[in-house]
Amino acid sequence: MAIVTIRDLNKKYENGFHAVKDVNLEIRDKEFMVLVGPSGCGKTTTLRMVAGLEEITSGEIRIGERVVNDLPPMDRDIAMVFQNYALYPHKTVFDNMAFGLQMRKYPKDEVLKRVRDAADILGIEALLERKPRQLSGGQRQRVAVGRAIVRHPQVFLFDEPLSNLDAKLRVQMRVELKRLHERLETTAIYVTHDQVEAMTLGTRVVVMKDGYVQQVGEPLVLYGQPANKFVAGFIGSPAMNFVDVSISGDGRHAETEGLRLNVPDRIRAHGGKRLTLGVRPEALRIANGSDEHGFATKVDVVEPLGNEILLNFRAGGAPMVARVDPGVRLKAHESVRFAVDPERLHFFDATSEAAL
Amino acid sequence: MGRGRARQDLHLRAEQVRVSRLTRLLESEKALAAALLAPGVAILVIFIAYPFVMALWYSLTSIRVGDPGHFVGLDNFTKALNDLIFQQAFKNTVFYTFWATIFKLALGMWLALLLNRSFRFKRIVRASMLLPFIIPTVLSAFAWRWMFDPTFSVMNWALYHGGIITDRLPFLSSGDWAMWCAVLVNTWRGMPFFAITLLAGLQTISPDLHEAAALDGANAWHRFWNVTWPLLLPVTLVVVVFSVIQTFSDFQLIYVLTGGGPANSTHLIATYAYQIGVGSGLLGEGAALSLFMFPVLFAVVWVQLRYLKRMENG
Ligand SMILES: Nc1ncnc2c1ncn2[C@@H]1O[C@H](COP(=O)(O)OP(=O)(O)O)[C@@H](O)[C@H]1O
Ligand SMILES: [Mg+2]
Numbered sequence: 001m002a003i004v005t006i007r008d009l010n011k012k013y014e015n016g017f018h019a020v021k022d023v024n025l026e027i028r029d030k031e032f033m034v035l036v037g038p039s040g041c042g043k044t045t046t047l048r049m050v051a052g053l054e055e056i057t058s059g060e061i062r063i064g065e066r067v068v069n070d071l072p073p074m075d076r077d078i079a080m081v082f083q084n085y086a087l088y089p090h091k092t093v094f095d096n097m098a099f100g101l102q103m104r105k106y107p108k109d110e111v112l113k114r115v116r117d118a119a120d121i122l123g124i125e126a127l128l129e130r131k132p133r134q135l136s137g138g139q140r141q142r143v144a145v146g147r148a149i150v151r152h153p154q155v156f157l158f159d160e161p162l163s164n165l166d167a168k169l170r171v172q173m174r175v176e177l178k179r180l181h182e183r184l185e186t187t188a189i190y191v192t193h194d195q196v197e198a199m200t201l202g203t204r205v206v207v208m209k210d211g212y213v214q215q216v217g218e219p220l221v222l223y224g225q226p227a228n229k230f231v232a233g234f235i236g237s238p239a240m241n242f243v244d245v246s247i248s249g250d251g252r253h254a255e256t257e258g259l260r261l262n263v264p265d266r267i268r269a270h271g272g273k274r275l276t277l278g279v280r281p282e283a284l285r286i287a288n289g290s291d292e293h294g295f296a297t298k299v300d301v302v303e304p305l306g307n308e309i310l311l312n313f314r315a316g317g318a319p320m321v322a323r324v325d326p327g328v329r330l331k332a333h334e335s336v337r338f339a340v341d342p343e344r345l346h347f348f349d350a351t352s353e354a355a356l
Numbered sequence: 357m358g359r360g361r362a363r364q365d366l367h368l369r370a371e372q373v374r375v376s377r378l379t380r381l382l383e384s385e386k387a388l389a390a391a392l393l394a395p396g397v398a399i400l401v402i403f404i405a406y407p408f409v410m411a412l413w414y415s416l417t418s419i420r421v422g423d424p425g426h427f428v429g430l431d432n433f434t435k436a437l438n439d440l441i442f443q444q445a446f447k448n449t450v451f452y453t454f455w456a457t458i459f460k461l462a463l464g465m466w467l468a469l470l471l472n473r474s475f476r477f478k479r480i481v482r483a484s485m486l487l488p489f490i491i492p493t494v495l496s497a498f499a500w501r502w503m504f505d506p507t508f509s510v511m512n513w514a515l516y517h518g519g520i521i522t523d524r525l526p527f528l529s530s531g532d533w534a535m536w537c538a539v540l541v542n543t544w545r546g547m548p549f550f551a552i553t554l555l556a557g558l559q560t561i562s563p564d565l566h567e568a569a570a571l572d573g574a575n576a577w578h579r580f581w582n583v584t585w586p587l588l589l590p591v592t593l594v595v596v597v598f599s600v601i602q603t604f605s606d607f608q609l610i611y612v613l614t615g616g617g618p619a620n621s622t623h624l625i626a627t628y629a630y631q632i633g634v635g636s637g638l639l640g641e642g643a644a645l646s647l648f649m650f651p652v653l654f655a656v657v658w659v660q661l662r663y664l665k666r667m668e669n670g
Contacts, residue, residue, distance in 0.1 A: 051567075051571065053567050053570070053571075072570070073567070073570045073571045074570060074571060074572070074573040074574070074575075078571070079571065080567075080568070080571050082564050082567075082568060084562070084564060086562065086564035086565050086567070086568040087568075088565060088568075088569075088582070088583065089587065090586040090587060099569070099572050099574075099582070100571070100572035100573055103572050103573035103574050103578060104573050147568075147572075151572075
């Protein structure tokens with residue numbers, strides 16, 4: 001039960017590498033905050049600084065009212081779940097979960113009660129006497145979570161806890177983690193490189209790149225109003241399509257070879273400029289007679305996924321994907337016209353890449 | 357031209373037949389296994405099994421240099437058991453092995469833990485630490501003998517001129533002192549092996565476990581006993597087994613450092629067996645003495661390996 005405040009946080013490693021740059025975040029009480037970004041963007045480093053496992057180069061981290069910059073990990077009242085679980089291989093499941101309580105000198109029956117409760121919540125009562133190597137990946141994962149929750153910490157930290165699981169189990173554990181968070185109501189910071197995980201788990205999501213925070217917001221805000229081209233391309237799958245366009249002199253159309261689209265009113269001021277246009281695959285639809293401004297193209301590759309069909313094609317010199325209804329019957333190399341609602345177009349400054 | 361090619365074909369065919377016969381022989385797993393094992397078995401037989409069997413046979417006879425002797429049953433063994441010097445040597449060997457192993461383990465562990473941290477000049481320190489290990493024992497034992505020498509001891513000189521002592525210390529001239537000196541030299545020599553092996557073991561322990569333990573509230577001491585020590589135990593047991601075997605059967609170091617003196621007070625089983633068997637030429641008695649090492653070493657190895665196995669399974 002705590003607010004975590006991160007102010008002007010920086011991390012420079014000993015080799016001079018600047019991994020985290022001027023990060024400012026406020027993680028609200030009981031919030032599930034997800035840090036997402038491509039590999040190497042500084043998510044783990046940020047999390048480890050909150051945990052106290054990595055020294056802070058500059059800035060300030062507060063947990064609740066306390067500045068924890070110089071507190072050792074054990075005094076920060078946090079618990080962490082590691083990517084490879086980091087279970088003690090020689091201890092039983094029970095002892096793995098009990099260790100943190102024993103180190104803190106909890107009375108025996110309290111330890112027993114808490115471990116039992118946690119095992120009950122996670123459905124691992126039957127495994128308490130086993131050693132970690134006698135467990136499946138999913139069971140180890142639960143034990144690692146169990147070890148974190150017995151302590152009733154103020155903040156949970158997760159570093160890609162699901163990435164060692166197979167795809168199916170990952171989806172299942174994702175739901176369980178979400179349920180668990182709703183039940184425990186503890187502030188959580190969760191690191192992942194998987195935007196689907198970020199979107200499904202996060203109360204709010206922080207998108208990072210090259211050590212910088214790109215945008216902080218609720219999942220649907222990130223999806224609907226990305227702050228820049230990077231966030232727009234990172235959130236959503238398949239990714240947003242981008243194409244460089246010129247805005248016509250009167251500011252009414254975006255044009256490039258073989259493509260001419262109506263633009264929303266807010267772009268009118270940018271008449272004559274070159275911009276990057278972004279359109280999500282699900283914003284593209286097959287044009288019908290009443291659509292004035294569609295564009296004609298030829299389908300390259302059809303990916304029938306069952307619940308939807310992905311159509312790959314080129315437009316304005318760029319490869320694009322459209323996500324259409326499974327009822328659509330189109331074959332590769334067939335001609336097609338696509339249309340898009342102007343309000344669903346995104347525009348980015350060609351140099352700063354900021355959303356317009 | 358035509359005939360030339362025919363002859364060449366014939367050659368080729370003959371070659372193929374020969375090759376395929378050899379290949380077939382090698383492809384039979386049994387034959388291949390036998391072929392690959394043969395050199396190893398031969399070496400074991402010539403250098404280990406044959407001398408061991410000969411020692412067993414000698415120990416049952418009154419053989420001495422220049423006299424094949426005759427079968428005497430267990431006489432050599434009963435004589436050894438009643439031999440006060442042998443009793444002393446046996447106690448010395450146990451004492452020497454016990455303390456040297458304890459010190460090597462404790463100091464080797466300490467060094468390994470230090471070397472497992474990152475610091476400047478780490479590589480140089482790590483490499484130089486191996487020096488005692490790579491210098492031939494005989495040479496280093498000689499060097500130590502000079503350092504302990506009654507008249508020329510550099511340590512006595514330093515302590516005396518440093519004002520720490522007023523009388524020379526009797527390093528190798530008092531029985532008790534000499535034994536501890538031998539333990540010291542053995543520790544000095546054996547510690548690098550412990551340190552390097554334990555360091556290799558330490559490096560296999562995931563840093564995540566230490567971090568998890570730190571988050572769980574364990575201080576450095578608790579982390580050592582709850583993470584490092586249990587995870588290092590298999591490696592530790594293996595080095596301890598090696599060290600016990602080597603120390604219990606040690607010869608060179610004592611032979612050079614004290615020769616078993618003063619007054620037989622530092623004899624080990626090996627040096628005493630050598631003195632009787634080779635020095636006095638009583639080959640049968642010497643063989644019987646040296647065989648006393650065998651059951652002890654066997655028991656130590658057996659207990660430790662069994663423990664190791666249980667740990668791996670449990
Ligand atoms: N101990 C270290 N020393 C130097 N550079 C490091 C160290 N740890 C991580 N880095 C670098 O810092 C960057 C961020 O790492 P990390 O926070 O682990 O990224 P991720 O977002 O994938 O979790 C990476 O480029 C990584 O190579
Ligand atoms: Mg990471």
